Amino acid sequence: MVRIGVGNRVIYFVSGAFVAIAMALFLLVGPPQLLARSSTPDFCVRCHVMESEYESWIHTGAHRRIKCVDCHLPNEHPVAHYIWKSIDGAKDAFIFYSGRVPQIIRLSAHGKVVLQKNCVRCHETTVAHIDTERHCWNCHRRVSHTRSGAMETL
Numbered sequence: 001m002v003r004i005g006v007g008n009r010v011i012y013f014v015s016g017a018f019v020a021i022a023m024a025l026f027l028l029v030g031p032p033q034l035l036a037r038s039s040t041p042d043f044c045v046r047c048h049v050m051e052s053e054y055e056s057w058i059h060t061g062a063h064r065r066i067k068c069v070d071c072h073l074p075n076e077h078p079v080a081h082y083i084w085k086s087i088d089g090a091k092d093a094f095i096f097y098s099g100r101v102p103q104i105i106r107l108s109a110h111g112k113v114v115l116q117k118n119c120v121r122c123h124e125t126t127v128a129h130i131d132t133e134r135h136c137w138n139c140h141r142r143v144s145h146t147r148s149g150a151m152e153t154l
């Protein structure tokens with residue numbers, strides 16, 4: 001087993017931070033409309049192996065009126081939103097172009113935290129008097145991409 005030393009961790013962290021900042025700057029000052037286009041579900045489905053998730057989203061209830069980034073990226077502050085958009089975009093591009101896309105796409109630990117915060121943020125008047133520590137999708141199973149419509153059998 002190869003152990004990563006403290007010096008290598010710093011190099012990896014600095015490199016990752018540099019890539020995230022570079023991608024954020026590219027999105028902000030890059031080709032016209034790239035920032036706006038990269039926030040649409042149509043953009044997400046073109047670049048990722050997300051066809052089934054897209055299909056379940058577009059055919060399922062009220063949430064089809066909102067975009068992927070409304071649920072899957074932090075929305076408390078614009079800086080955090082664009083930093084995580086860059087980080088997630090770089091990670092997703094690496095996974096896609098390296099051919100390491102998993103059969104079943106699952107939320108990361110960070111993704112679960114973000115998704116829960118966004119559920120509570122959008123539905124704050126409804127959930128004001130309930131336990132918001134429990135994941136919303138545990139009870140609202142049909143909101144999950146894999147539990148809606150044709151995806152329910154997977």
